[in-house]
Amino acid sequence: MTVNVFAGAYIFMLAAFAGWVIIGNVPAILHTPLMSGSNFVHGIVVVGGIFVLLNATNALEQTIGFVAVVLGAGNAAGGYAVTVRMLEMFKSSGEKPHHARRRRAVRHPSKA
Amino acid sequence: MISQIVIAVTGFAAALLFMYGLKRMSSPATAASGIRVAGSGMLAAVLASFLYCFNVEPAAKPHLFVNLGLAIAALAIGGAIAWWSGKTVKMTAMPQMVAIYNGMGGGAAGAIAAVELFGNRASGDIQLVVTLFGALIGAISFSGSLIAWAKLDRILKEPLQFRGQQILNVVIVVAILAVGGSIVVAMSGGPHLLSIPGLICVFFGCALLFGILMTVPIGGADMPVVISIYNACTGIAVGLEGYVLQNPALMIAGMVVGAAGTLLTVLMAKAMNRTIFSVLFKHFGADKKRKRGAIIGSEKPVEASDAAIDMRYAKSVIIVPGYGLAVSQGQQKLYDFVKLLVAAGVSVKFAIHPVAGRMPGQMDVLLAEAGVPYDMIFQLADINDQFETTDVTLVIGANDVVNPAARSDKSSPIYGMPILNADKAKKVYVVKRGQGKGYSGVVNGLFYANNCFMVYGDAAAVLGKMIEAVKGLGSAAA
Numbered sequence: 001m002t003v004n005v006f007a008g009a010y011i012f013m014l015a016a017f018a019g020w021v022i023i024g025n026v027p028a029i030l031h032t033p034l035m036s037g038s039n040f041v042h043g044i045v046v047v048g049g050i051f052v053l054l055n056a057t058n059a060l061e062q063t064i065g066f067v068a069v070v071l072g073a074g075n076a077a078g079g080y081a082v083t084v085r086m087l088e089m090f091k092s093s094g095e096k097p098h099h100a101r102r103r104r105a106v107r108h109p110s111k112a
Numbered sequence: 113m114i115s116q117i118v119i120a121v122t123g124f125a126a127a128l129l130f131m132y133g134l135k136r137m138s139s140p141a142t143a144a145s146g147i148r149v150a151g152s153g154m155l156a157a158v159l160a161s162f163l164y165c166f167n168v169e170p171a172a173k174p175h176l177f178v179n180l181g182l183a184i185a186a187l188a189i190g191g192a193i194a195w196w197s198g199k200t201v202k203m204t205a206m207p208q209m210v211a212i213y214n215g216m217g218g219g220a221a222g223a224i225a226a227v228e229l230f231g232n233r234a235s236g237d238i239q240l241v242v243t244l245f246g247a248l249i250g251a252i253s254f255s256g257s258l259i260a261w262a263k264l265d266r267i268l269k270e271p272l273q274f275r276g277q278q279i280l281n282v283v284i285v286v287a288i289l290a291v292g293g294s295i296v297v298a299m300s301g302g303p304h305l306l307s308i309p310g311l312i313c314v315f316f317g318c319a320l321l322f323g324i325l326m327t328v329p330i331g332g333a334d335m336p337v338v339i340s341i342y343n344a345c346t347g348i349a350v351g352l353e354g355y356v357l358q359n360p361a362l363m364i365a366g367m368v369v370g371a372a373g374t375l376l377t378v379l380m381a382k383a384m385n386r387t388i389f390s391v392l393f394k395h396f397g398a399d400k401k402r403k404r405g406a407i408i409g410s411e412k413p414v415e416a417s418d419a420a421i422d423m424r425y426a427k428s429v430i431i432v433p434g435y436g437l438a439v440s441q442g443q444q445k446l447y448d449f450v451k452l453l454v455a456a457g458v459s460v461k462f463a464i465h466p467v468a469g470r471m472p473g474q475m476d477v478l479l480a481e482a483g484v485p486y487d488m489i490f491q492l493a494d495i496n497d498q499f500e501t502t503d504v505t506l507v508i509g510a511n512d513v514v515n516p517a518a519r520s521d522k523s524s525p526i527y528g529m530p531i532l533n534a535d536k537a538k539k540v541y542v543v544k545r546g547q548g549k550g551y552s553g554v555v556n557g558l559f560y561a562n563n564c565f566m567v568y569g570d571a572a573a574v575l576g577k578m579i580e581a582v583k584g585l586g587s588a589a590a
Contacts (some may be wrong), residue, residue, distance in 0.1 A: 005238055008355045008363065015351070015364045019133055026138040028466055028491050032474035033378065036210050037137050038149055038372050039343055041130050043213075044154060044365040045350045046187070046237065047123075048357050050161040052227045055185045057171045061227050066186045068188030068223035073190030075217035076158070080151050081198025082209055085518045087137070087144040089480035 033086040039084050043076025115163040121362030122160035124421045129153030130365050134372070140486055157361060158187070190216075203481050204438040207474065208264040211339050214346050215257030221250030221349035228356055229312050234300060238300060239356055244292045246318045246352030253345040256324030260338050262390045263327075269343050271326040273583070278393070284322045291315045296319045326392065330361060334391045335393055336467055337380050341388065346371025383466030383492075383530065414565040419506075420449070420578035426503035428459040430495065432534050433479065435469045436509015436545060440484065442572035443482035447509065449575050450484070461498070462489045463532050465513035496533050505537035507558075511543070540564040544573050 132149030347369030354362025
């Protein structure tokens with residue numbers, strides 16, 4: 001698949017608008033998970049790292065490619081882990097979060 | 113051939129799932145499923161990327177097995193460490209972790225660019241220039257994010273400012289442009305002073321240095337904005353390297369984040385009444401020789417139990433949590449205390465300033481962790497009119513976001529920042545560790561106001577005493 005300069009510019013323009021519109025609707029309460037979630041999304045860079053590393057032809061390229069994959073994998077895995085943890089905590093007053101109930105039970109064993 | 117089609121289709125699906133996932137994250141009800149949608153796209157794209165094995169360049173064929181082994185090892189190492197740290201980090205340390213993961217992404221984009229540059233793989237000048245820009249932004253984001261992490265983690269405590277800093281920054285920018293330009297000239301066969309690898313090393317060195325110098329003078333209060341800027345930067349760097357690698361999934365994901373991160377940065381800066389320019393170049397609290405002048409009165413300390421009993425018999429209470437609550441891990445106790453008040457018939461609301469804590473929305477996350485339903489939590493614009501009709505405001509570990517100087521004192525560095533009108537309630541209790549200043553280093557006139565009383569101590573410890581005091585009342589009445 002080849003993307004020439006103009007096709008690239010179109011992709012960038014449309015993607016930028018999409019990002020702007022999608023985030024424009026997010027309430028302030030979700031800003032931190034959202035920052036973390038968008039941080040996870042650019043972890044896709046790991047795919048580029050794998051491509052570069054598989055095409056490495058000497059020790060220097062292998063070393064830098066290895067670093068790229070380690071860092072990219074860290075971005076993706078860490079970003080996912082913290083975002084899921086944050087978002088699982090959001091519950092409305094109708095639902096009872098599991099972890100809160102569990103923690104209270106540990107703290108007040110006499111009342112359990 | 114089939115492998116290429118699979119990679120292309122997976123990349124398309126990943127881009128689609130990322131955008132759909134982010135869309136679902138825009139509402140608390142669907143947010144948790146949104147990240148899973150995006151995660152499945154990521155997993156598919158990473159697995160499919162191993163199909164590149166069937167299409168490596170001829171020169172790389174003899175190294176394929178070593179490269180494949182390295183790729184799997186790197187994926188396992190980076191993924192496992194980050195996964196483990198992401199699962200175990202305390203909620204209060206979340207902003208630092210986001211800064212680190214973001215720096216890793218920027219570093220990865222920079223490393224990809226380095227391989228392309230050292231291998232002279234760019235086809236044509238445009239690709240070369242795009243590679244260089246991606247390298248520059250990625251490297252700045254990498255070193256800048258690490259400094260932001262060090263600042264948030266309190267490894268670097270004071271903002272580092274020195275004379276001639278701005279001039280040095282300008283010199284480095286000029287150097288980066290000059291070296292970048294000479295790389296382009298050298299690679300298209302023109303004359304050059306250093307060897308091409310030498311030039312590339314200098315280029316990366318300058319970019320990394322610039323990231324550090326940009327971030328060290330910025331004070332802690334502006335760190336949320338800075339992380340958000342670097343988040344957007346990493347996205348743009350990834351998008352640019354995606355173009356170099358001819359990978360539309362990277363281009364779309366990177367640019368969506370670049371735009372989203374930019375919008376988020378603008379929203380955040382607006383909430384603090386600062387422009388992005390002033391965050392980066394006019395350093396917060398740089399003017400340290402301010403007089404304490406205008407403050408009249410004294411801080412009036414009271415016992416935690418007295419404050420608690422007063423709130424128990426109030427009609428309405430608004431709670432303003434801040435970073436001090438997060439530091440002492442008092443959110444669970446705070447909610448236990450709130451439940452006692454609610455059971456006693458007090459109307460309780462939480463008021464969250466857009467930049468409370470070290471990251472926008474961090475307080476929402478902490479309260480959610482404690483189990484506070486999100487319909488009890490109100491944002492600044494929705495609740496600010498209600499302070500005047502409220503009996504008690506309880507400020508816990510917050511300072512700058514309730515400083516009335518932002519409304520009236522034109523000489524204050526936080527003048528013009530929208531604040532929560534905590535001081536307009538009939539009575540204000542402030543829970544605070546000591547008589548120190550806020551994160552911005554500005555004196556808070558609220559603490560000296562006639563209707564304000566101070567409860568000194570660690571937030572969690574104070575809340576423990578408050579719970580006991582209210583419980584004690586309950587048993588006495590029964």
